[in-house]
Amino acid sequence: MELLIKNGYVVDPANGIDCEKLDIAVRGGKIVEEVSSSAKILDASNMLVMPGGVDIHSHIAGSKTNLARVLRPEDHFRDFERRTALTRSGVGHSVPSTYTTGYRYARMGYTTVIEPATPPLKARHTHDELNDTPIIDKACFPLFGNNWHVMEYLKNGDLELCAAYLSWMLRATKGYAIKIVNPGGVEAWHWGGNVVGLDSEVPHFGITPREIVRGLCKVNKMLKLPHAIHVHPNNLGKPGNYLTTIKTMECVKDLAEGASIHITHCQFTSFKGEDWSTLRSGAQEIARYVNRNDHVTIDMGQIIFTATTTMTGDGPFEYILHQISGRKWVNKDVEAETGAGVVPVVYKRRSFVNATQWAIGLELALLIEDPWKVYLTTDHPNGGPFTAYPRVVSWLMSKRARERTMSRMNQSAARKTILQSLEREYSFEEIAIVTRAGTAKALGLKAKGHLGVGADADISIYRINPKEIDPSRDYRAVRKALRRAAYTVKDGQIVVKDGEIKEVVQGRTFWIDSRVPKDLEEKIHRELSKSFREYYTVGMENYFIGEGELARSSPIYVGEAKV
C-alpha cells in the first residue's frame, strides 16, 4: 500500500526539519524516498505533520491497572464508549479499559506507548492486556529495584551473574528496560516499613538503594540496553525529596557514557520544604542539575486539576497517601520482587499543595533548556489521564494559558512559584521533541519518533497551520486540534480520520532479546533451576513467557552483553 502525504508542514526534529512544507512518502508500512503515481494521496495542506506520538511512561496495562479498574467502578460510570461497527465498547476516565485506551491514544495521534512498571511474576498479565490494546505499539518495563536475586547478586559483587539474571529476566518477561521503583523501599514495605534515602540499609539484605541503582546501571551498560535505567527515586511524594532525586542522578554520574539514568515523573520528586505547609518547588535545583549534566533525562509527571487515580509500584508511598487522604486503598505485594498500590486522588486548584505540584511540573519543562532531556507525561493516570496531554501542550506553548490556570488556583501557591516570571513558550518543534522525537531517542527506538526514510510510517496530522497560528494566543485551538487528529497513520495505514477510528490494527510489542555469553547463560540457568521454587511459588518454566503469547512480538536484538 502506497501513501503520499502532500503539502503538510512537517515537524521532524530528529532530522532537523521545522515546519517545512514537505511530502512524506509511505510504502510497506515504512517511510520511503518516493512512491509511484498510484499512491493514495492524503492532502495535508495547511496542516501540521509530525511523527506519531511516543509516550515514554503511562500505566495502561497489567495487574495494578486492573486492580484500579476493579477498585473504581465509579470512574467508569460517567465515561463510556458504545460499540460501533469497528470498535469495541469500553469505559474509563482515569483507568480506561484496554480497547478504549488504544482508541483514545490513536485519536490523539499517539502510536507508541510504554507501560512502565511491570511486576515480572505477573508480566503475563501485562502482555495479556497489551495484546488487547489496539492500534498502538507498546513495550513494558519490568521492575527490578526490589528483586531478591538482584539484591543478592549485587551484595555479593556478582555483577556478571546479575547481568545474566537480568538478561534471562528480560527474555522471560518480554520486557524492554530496567525499571527501578523506590529501590529497597518496597522490600522494606513487605515488612511494613520503608527506606528514607539512598544510604538506608534494606532490612535482611544488607544493601543500600545507592548500591542497587549503581549495580543496575552497570548491568544496563553491560547488556547494552537501548534505554537507560528508568528510575522512580526513593522518597517520592515527601517534602524535601528533591535532594534525594539529585543524589540519585549524581550517584551514577561516573558510570556515564551518554545517558545513564532517566528520572521519571520528576514533579513528584522535586519537592522542597519540610512539610506540606512549607512545600515549595525544587524544580530550579533539579533543572540546574539536568542543565549541567548530560547523563540524565527526565519526564514531567505533570498534574492536571481533576479527579484521577494514583497507582505505582511504590507500595509504602501509596499507603502514606491513603493515610493522608483517607481515600480507599489497594495494596498488592508481589513475592520476592516488588509491589503496587492504588489510591484515588483529586487534584484541586484551591489546594496549596496541588497548585504547587502543578507549577513544579511546568517549571521543570520550562527551566530545562534542552528539550531533548525532558519529556511530556502526566505519569498517567497518577498526575492525570493521558487524554489531558493536549492541555499540557497548551501550557507549555502559551504563557497566557498558564496565567489563566494560575489565576484560578490557590493564590498563595501562585505567588510562591516562579512560573509567573517564566516567559518561555515551547515551539512546535520543541513539542515534537518532548512528545515524540526525544522520547523515541531516549528509548532507543530507532524507527520511531522521526519521519526519515526507513522510519516506521507512524504519522500524526493535526488540523492546525503552524505557519499561521499563534499558539501563545490561540492555545485553545492548539488543544482542540491535538485532541482529535485530522489523521493518524499507523504503519502506513490511516487508522484515524477527524478523531474517529477508521481502521483497527494490532500493534507490536517490543522486547529486548538480551543475550549473554553461553557459559554465563548456562550458569545462570543452573543457579536458577536449583533455587527458583525457594524464592517463588511457581516454577521457572511457568514463570517464563513464550514469544507466542504476544499477539505481535517484535524482539529487538542488541548484541551479546559485554561482561
Add this chain to the structure above:
Amino acid sequence: MNVENVIKGVVCPFCGCCCDDLEVTVRNNEIAKVENACALGRAKFERWNEGRIVRPSIRSDGKILETSFAKAVERSARILYDARYPLLWGWSCTSCEAQKIGVELAEEVGGVIDSTTSTCHGPSIIAVHDVGESSTTLGEVRHRADLVIYWGCNPLHAHPRHMSRYSVLSEGRFRKRRGERKMIVVDVRRTATAKIADEFIKIEPNSDYEALTALRMCLKGEELEQESIAGVPSKKFEELIDEMVGCQFGVIFFGLGLTMSAGKSRNVDAALSLVRDLNSKTKFVIVPMRGHFNVTGANEVFAWQTGYPFAVDLSQGYPRYNPGETSGVDIATRHDCDAALVVGSDPISNFPLEAARNLSSIPIICIDPHETATTSVSDTVIPSAIVGIEAEGTVYRMDGVPLLLRKLIDPPEGVSKDTEILEAILNEVRRIRGGR
C-alpha cells in the same frame, strides 16, 4: 506401542491454588498417573474421561437428538441472536482465551456476561469497591507470615494444598519451621482445618459482622460492652487483637463463610477494614480463597476489557455494572433472561431452586465436557475439551498470578475446544446479522 511421557510443572485445573508442580504421566493419549496433586486435583486428572459428552445434541419435541457440530452452532447462534436479554454464564472453569470470546459474544448479542464470581466472591469485590484491599501474592505469606487466620473457609476440604504450599505448613525465607507461625481458624463448626489449628474460635452462624466489628473496636481501643459477641467471650476478641497487632506479618484468608451468610458484602467490608486498620500497627494482608481455578481470570479479563469484574450488562451497547441487578442469579430469579449460554458451569445444580427453575424454562446452550444437571435440561449441548488436560489456556491464580495450562492429551474424537466453539458461534451470529 506404549509411549509414556512424564510432564512436569503441570498447572492443576481445579481450585484457585493453581498448584504448578504436578507431574502427569501420559500414555497412549490417556492420563496414566498424576503426582503431587491433592485429592481434588487427582480426581480431576484420573477421572477426566468419566461422564463425558462426545456428541453435540439438540432438544427437539422433548427428545434429545445427536447432531453435528455445525448444526449445534447454528442453533446456538440463532437462539442467542433472537434473544432480547441473553445471559452468558459460567466462565470460571475455562481459559482466559475463551472468556475473551465470551465478552465479544455478549457484546455482539447484547447480553449479560457473568461468572460464578456472583455466587462466590462477588460480595468481596463489592466490598473492595468501598474499602480497597491490603493484599499480596501467596509467596509473601509463605516467606513472612507468622500469624495465619483462616476465617470462614475450610482449606483442607476446598484447597487441600494451600497450607503446605503457601502458608503454615510451607517453608519460607524468614519462617523455616511450623513452630514459627501461629494458625487460627474462625468458623461455625470445628472443621478439619480447625482441628489442626493452634487455636479454633467457634462463632455463631450469621454473626461474622459482629465478630469483625468487635475486633475493629478493640483495635481502636474501645471497650466491648457485652460479655460475649457472636457466641465468643469478649475477652477473646481483646486477646486476638493483641496477637494480631503483635505479629510481624499477619494474614487473613477468608472464604464463603463471609460472602454467603447474613451480611454478605458487609462482612467482607468489615474484614477488609480491619486489615486496613491493622496496617497502622503492623504488616497485615487479606486474601480471598477463590474456589475455581480460573474464576480470578474471569474477573481480570472482564475488568480489563469492559472495566467491570463480573455481572457485566452489554445489552445497551456499552458496559453496565450493578450486582443485584445485572448478576446471574438475580436475572434468573426475576426471569429476565430469555436465553442462556452456559460455559463450564452447572447453574441448574448450583443456583437456588427458584433461579434454577426459571433458568430451566428458557432455551439453554451448554458447553461442557461432562454431563451435568444443566446439560440434562439444555436445548443445545456442545461437548468441549477439558482445559488443562485436553486444551491449553491462560489462567489466573487466586492471588492474580497468571499461569499457562497445558494440553497434555487430545480430546475425544470430534470434541472441540471452548475457544473454537465460541468462535464458531460468534461467527455464525455475525453471519446471521449480515456481516460486520
Add this chain to the structure above:
Amino acid sequence: MKVIVVTGRSIAQGRSKESKFSDEYARAAATCEVDPEDLSTLGVKPGQKVKLTTSRGSVNLFASVSSQSPHRGIVFIPFGPWANSLMDAETDGTGMPTLKGMEAEIEPAAEDEVLGLKELLAKNLKERGRT
C-alpha cells in the same frame, strides 16, 4: 428441630462433581452432616434419612454424623442441587444468594426416599420449568 443450614464444599463433593449423575456424587451431595448430639436428640442413626425444610422448600437427605463437630444447631450440606432445594435466591442486592445461615426444620424421614439427581430435577423443575 430448628437448625441453621450451612452449605459448602466437601472433599467428597469436590472429587465427584465432574460426574454429576454418578452414585458417588449423589452419596456426596445428598447428605447432611449433623452434630452427633443433635442426631441423638432427633433419634436418627447415621445413614438414616431426614427431611430438611426451609421457607423456600424441602428435601430428603441421608444423615451422617459430622466429623467436624461440635456444631449443635447447625446442619452442613455440601453444595449441589439437593442443598439448593432449600436455599434462598434472594441476593439482598449483592448478586449472592443466601447459601449459608438459613433457618430450617429437620425431622426424621425414615420412610421417605432420597431422590437421585434425575428424580430431584424432575420434581424441582416441573413447575414453570422443564424436565
